[in-house]
Amino acid sequence: MNEFPVLQTKRLILRAFKMNDAPVVQFLAGDFAIADTTSTIPHPYPNGAAEDWISTHETDLLMDRGIDWAIARRQDSCLIGAITIRIKENEKAEIGYWIGKPYWGQGYCSEAAQEVLEYGFLVKGLNRIYAFHFSRNPASGRVMQKIGMNQEGILRHHEKRWGKYEDLVVYGILRTEFNQINSTN
Template sequence: MRKLPTLETDRLVLRPFLLSDATVVQRLAGDRAVADTTLTIPHAYVDGLAEQWIVGHEGAWTRHEMAVLAVTEPESGLVGAISLRIELAQQRAELGYWIGVPFWGIGYATEAARAMVAFGFQKLGLHRVYAQHFTRNPSSARVMTKIGMRHEGILREHFFRWGQPEDVAVWGLLRHELP
């Protein structure tokens, strides 16, 4: 597949990011509550960072490293992001996502994650999709449960975030387990 795909679900369209999304990315991902439970979103989310991030998506896809899609809905437009960090040699990818705070709790992460996981298995031919979350992030655990992932274990104090060690839960789904 040459270009990043567009995926449709009942309520959402997952599409490649556009440079014109940068302002909204900066506003939503710039919320400390969103950055807090991720490993990579910086805080403060300074000017220019969103553009830099978006510009990198196409190359990362072309190099088969990463599929990043904007989570959009008809009324509000961009509400979040969803990604697969791909390791083709191992036929696996790591699922990642964030949703802007005003849109939490209405199932968007779950709906987007389901579509992205199906894409990984069906179109990328993956064998395994896995995901990780800080154990202090129970809503992400719910998302992983709802999409049929299996809890595989806890890596104790595996990452540092904000200078503090974080226990990390690892979840996985194998191709033949796809619900």
């Protein structure tokens, strides 16, 4: 059985979601500012959706399809967001994340994403990790840059969200690049 990989950074703990996190997930992710720039978070956020989402995590972990971490602050255990790694073929994976609006701009997402990159390359033995953001969401692109990802291209009108086409910016990092950055730090 796969044990859930709890990760720690200076300020954060990345742990499994528990069913009793659902009301906080619904409250934070229920803000349109969160749903707006993600591909899948519904708005309005329906009752029961957080519980349904949390209930998928155990199987994803067991099947080695992916891991969904709750991002909590170490100082007060406050749940502030979520970060996910989706394992794909050929030793590659996609990451995605959101941070509750009251906690934006404090470096929390970059800190969590850096730790997830380390986990992906050093523990899971991945060769490539990539991520997408809507072109109108530069804060997410900045997170990708800060963790050492390179912009690889733009998929024009690749998605339709809220009735409008979205350009997707693709970022990625290879294991060799990750090792190089982290051996010089």
